[in-house]
Amino acid sequence: MDCEVVIVGGGPVGLFLAAELGQRGISVEVFDAKPGTSTHPAANANSARTMEHFRRIGISAAVRSLGLPCDYAPDVAYFTSIAGHELARLNQPSSQAAVEWAKAHAFTWATPEPPHRCSQLYVEPVLLEAARRHANCRVHFSSKVLDFTQNAEGVTATVEMDAMVDRAAQTRTVTARYLIGCDGPRSFVRKSLGLSYAGVAGEKREFMGGQMDAVYFYAPDIYRVCPHAPAWQYWTFGAKQRALVIAVDGEGHFIMNVQTREGESLDEADVTQRIAEAIGADIPFEVKSSSRWTAGFALVAEKFSVGRVFLAGDSAHLFTPTGGLGYNTGIEDAANLAWKLEAMVKGVAGDALGASYEAERRPAALRNTSFARGFADSIGNVHLPAVAHEAGASGDAARAAVGDYLKFHATAEFVIPGVHLGTRYETSPLLVAEAGAATPDTANLYVPCARPGHRAPHVWLADGSSLYDRFGPGFTLLCIAEADVDIESHGAVRNAAAMLPGLTVVRVAEAAVADLYQAAFVLIRPDQHVAWRGSVLGDEFVAAVLRTLGHRPGETALLPTQACPSAA
Template identity: 80%
Template sequence: MVDCDVIIVGGGPVGLFLAAELGQRGISVEVFDAKPGTSTHPAANANSARTMEHFRRIGISAAIRSLGLPRDYAPDVAYFTSITGHELARLHQPASQDAVEWAKAHSFTWATPEPPHRCSQLYVEPVLLEAARSHTRCRVHFSTRVVDISQSDDRVTATVEFEATAERAAETRTVTARYLIGCDGPRSFVRKSLGIRYEGVAGEKREFMGGQMDAVYFYAPDLYRVSPHAPAWQYWTFSPKQRALIIAVDGHGHFIMNVQMRDDERPDDDSVRQRIAEAIGTDIPFELKSSSTWTAGFTLVAEQFQAGRVFLAGDAAHLFTPTGGLGYNTGIDDAANLAWKLEAMIKGHAGQALGASYEAERRPAALRNTAFARGFADSIGHLRVPREVYESGPAGNSARAAFGDYLMFHATSEFVIPGVHLGTRYESSPLLEAEAGPASPDPANLYVPCARPGHRAPHAWLADGRSLYDRFGSGFTLLCTGAGGFSDEQQLALQRAGAALPQLAVVHVGEAAVAELYQARFVLIRPDQHVAWRGDVLNRGFETVALRAVGHLPTDIGTISAPVRPLVA
């Protein structure tokens, strides 16, 4: 007997999202986190379009989009000598109340029902916690620490220390499960217990975003009063003494400031006051809420994402310098990839290759995204500021205009990245047969919709105003873009595939735009909205496609025959 299906170590956003999706899929989950509750110090501040699509799948994207900055607050990225000094460049972005309509108007590049949303992890985690706890088979425990892990052929055992709280006494428990997922951050106890190392670049030095960083969370509503410029979401400041990044958390005076410390520097109250004053350009009253230190300059990916029945996700599997906001979002994508596979393995539908496909698909994605983040960090972190930027008169004006031109180029390169958000693909996955011909390009700043197997299923707005994604089922979906019903042969193929893929939803969309987008009469779409297969014929070979999509090895498929049963479309 096991106590639950899945143990999740780490109750940050990745662990909570995974728990919420597993709970929705009827999987029993126990989550353990050492913190006393959800985060109280802002960390991740940007939800990518892909993350918002995943939130939409589990029914929380609208709640998330209502949080963070006020609905009419434009989340601009702006660059200054100081916040009360010269504005050098500004990337304008739509306020949350306008974001979806803006994305529809820009669907030639932001082909998504869920454009990016600027909202701190501070607000996202409670929504994820509520979503997880809404499922009776999902339990989240804070003030708990996993101190030992062991595994056998059929289970994982975790030793968990429960701290004393107002609701319980201190105790140590042993918890067993079918699988265990390490979502416990860059210092992951789970990863270290497995003897898995990070690979890549550690401690890369730059003028900014490359070294020891001091992150200060403070309340200073007077910042808006003293600034002569329009509000922004990110304020990057380049003064003669320091570079700083200040991020608006709620649009009402709460900010998080990141400053890179010198090697011999240690933060204290006086230095914090000086740093805030230097970045703003004047001394204003503020309330210090919390602070932390962290290190920028990492481009690291774990050498393995799995060992037996234990998997790694989020920062436990990859560590980013946070330019581009890719670390947290890559972790959410990890969890989305893993959730449906865990369900299939636990419910007995999976072949032996399904578990290993997680690493085969997600490790290349982590290498891709860490490389993008490193490039963004180099672009801003190695930038040298001309002395003339601080001069008055025509020479200073000219220097600021030229410097601003580069900053505008950089801002577009780092923050207008639909290709990064939407372009992840699994063309080399063992779960599919790659199509002949070249894949679509994968630049950061352009997303090219592509329905080749392995790619994210292209999005379309339907004639009735709905998103195509809202037509997909929670399991596999067969999207039918042609007219007419099914022949006897096709119906038999569907029945056999439906036995291999429980909860297969058959969706007919007869709009020409969708047929043109997918370039096939039939498209099999996975639960994580990636294409598994497309073609114009449904026959006995479709059963092979279905079996492979859930991890049955090509060499074994010929000996497996799924029982025929009625298919509910």
Template identity: 75%
Template sequence: MVDCDVIIVGGGPVGLFLAAELGQRGISVEVFDAKAGTSTHPAANANSARTMEHFRRIGIASTVRALGLPAGYATDVAYFTSIAGHELARLHQPASQDAVEWAKAHAFTWATPEPPHRCSQLYVEPVLLEAARSHTQCHVHFSARVVAFSQGEESVSATVELDATADRPAQTRTVTARYLIGCDGPRSFVRKSLGLRYAGVSGEKRDFMGGQMDAVYFFAPDIYRVSPHPPAWQYWTFSAKQRALIIAVDGKGHFIMNVQTREDELNDDDSVRRRIAEAIGADIPFELKSSSTWTAGFTLVADRFSAGRVFLAGDAAHLFTPTGGLGYNTGIEDAANLAWKLEAMVKGLAGPALGASYEAERKPAALRNTAFARGFADGIGHVQVPPEAHMSGPAGDAAREAVGNYLAFHATAEFVIPGVHLGTRYEQSPLIETEAGPAVPDSANLYVPCARAGHRAPHAWLEEGRSLYDRFGPGFTLLCTGREGINTRDDAVLHRAASVLPQLAIQHVDEPAVAALYGAAFVLIRPDQHVAWRGDALGDEFEAAARRAMGHATADVVSTSEPVCPAST
């Protein structure tokens, strides 16, 4: 007897997104997090285009895009000697009110309906919490710590301590589910309990983004008064004494500063105040709100992503240095990949390979993304700023121009990364048959749309002005791009495919640009918007691909009452 379908350990953004999507799929969920509530300290300040696409799928993208900085606040990345001093370089980026139209104009690079959005986890988590709790079968519990779990052939049982206070001991509860997901961060209790370890590079040293970092949340609206430069989203400062990264949280005076500590520095309020003043470069009042300590220089991926009925996602499965903003966003992709598979497993539709495909697909993606993040960290962390850059006169001007040229190059390399956001592919997945020929390049700064099996389904704006993605169903979608569409002789094939694929929707889009983009008359698209198969006929190959996409061997057949959704035009 189970209490719910899925237990999620960890109520951060990855756990809450997974809960929201599972709830939308009719899966009962219990989420447990030891914190008292959602985050009160800013972190994860960048939502990738892919994360925003997933938010669009569950209906919260527009809500999230309205949060964070004011609608007209440009999300520039800028580099300074100090905020009140010399500006060295600036990467201009659009304000949120202009982002979607900007992406349409730059569709040759950002081929997405949802360009990146600069908004702190501080604001995103409450939206995800509301989305999760909007489903009656989804329950989120804070001040609730999972202290033990065990699994058998059919279920997982977790022991949870609830509502412990200084005056009252914790109440203990046992919860049994079909599956348990560890979304409980880099010190993951779930990962350690499974005996799984991180592998990779740890403790890598750099002049910046390599060592112990202090993250200080403070309020200083006078920054906008003393700075002679236009506002920015990220302020990177290179003073003679320290380097710092200051991020605008709300555009109204709240900032988060990350600065690398040195062995001779104390982590007291006076030291923190000196570091903030050094980065600003002017004597202005500011209020300290909160602080935390973390360590940069990690490129770590768990040796395994699952064991039996227990899976890992987010920082529990991989740990990044945050350059490029890839850690949290990789975790959201983990959850998107896992959600539809959990649904199929809970509902008895999954073949034996479906659960194992999560690690087979997501571990290579984690290795890919941590490598990109490490490269970005090297690009900013090892750069040497000459002393002349802090001097006045012609020599100082020349040094600052030279440093600025490099930083402008680096800014583009780290922040104009559509290839990282949109280029993840699962070509070696057991759920697909790899197509012949070479794949398109996997480059950080260039995304090449590709409809090969395993790749993210290419996006297009339809002639009616609507996003193609909005035509995809919550389950599998069969996209028909040819003029003929589906013939009556295909009905039997579709009926057999529908016995395997949950909620198979059929979408007919008769637009030459879409046909050219996908390069096939029929394209089978998974619930996470990755291509499962494409071809020019609905025959044996399509049926085999449908079974394979759900983790079944070619000869396996599953009986289900799930209907084929009617075709749309």
């Protein structure tokens, strides 16, 4: 084998997966047809869950330092035009204040890593550096996968390497144990597997439903002509058009999304006019690049894997970007898949582990596309009355009424800890669901829950540190109750450590942790989801270890162990 995993696509999902696999000692080669990382802004919001995963691989601080200036509040604001009337605003903490803000708001944002507003433009180079930090991880740009085949032993890909204008490309054959398609909505990998998307396509709305143009431009004078505080997102409701203008660096670079009307095709003069209308003032600006995309999709692939080939990110699901869920769902795909690939490569996985990826992540994709679709309906179908563009008392009243709704909507779309932190895998084949009802899965409320399948609840410990920083990079056995028990030398734990890659035993005897986890022992997966919890390290724990690795009952057995007494 040339490597253990081939990744097709070097966008944020592919690079994150490569970085995590590299950290786990898995050899990886990434191939992307682009000449390098993105040069056009996209994916401008990193969810709390994405930032938690970045924390796990050691890059969250670097990412949080990028994007807007550290004291720039990434507010979401709504206007008739940027230089015109402000209709509503959702205030958000600056990056330098975000973590302390999250500590103060731990009752809603129970995370060490609150959301961070930063474009993929800046995140991708950090991910690339994180991947290349590992000698076993090689990333190739200007390299296109032309074909691949698979059998019971592995995957063989044909790659056109270093395809440059000034020289002929070279063709290379690469063999690996597994191949992952992270190659976007037009995925060559998905199409080669004969898989299709299913769901809602081409949904029409007044905005965020149809053909969209994304224009990257430089206009520092916006901050001079806007009579209101700076924002991260400027949603404009003009008399002739609607637009979403996003501040990329807080120093004059913006990305504007406008929806083209039926049968319309924007030329350079049209784009210039659209930008001027959104700003609402005559100022100079420089168009740097543009791209075209389509809103109105809520699509999920019919399958997420075939044999040794898996799909992640946009190749597996396609979102309308309201709520910023597409890229962030892809990062969660990669986090879910990485530890499973490690177990499969290292030979400790049972037959069910590979299939569990689809069983866990496809329902999560359906959940998140549904949330995104609801957000798009909420903002995309809003109509401003004509009087809202007029001066005087009638115009003021109309703008105030619209503003009331937009304040409600802004909270509904952007204050979504439940979406970020509430993904759960209660129906996973890797666990036994607990009796009783789970906590509600709602967008705007996250209720911490340590039931198997849920994200392990976060706690700020008494010394001010994060419980997450006590977890190991592999599996973690969290021992909560105080007990005079030599956990590491217990038979069940020794045998578990032989199977679970990188098992770390962590003792935390704090009331806040005990109250949340409601168990003496908790087995936590590398992606920070609970695999099992209980009061005794006995047969049930042994069975949970095997099940978590995809072993069916009777398929594999650990050495006999004596039960550990209750630590309560």
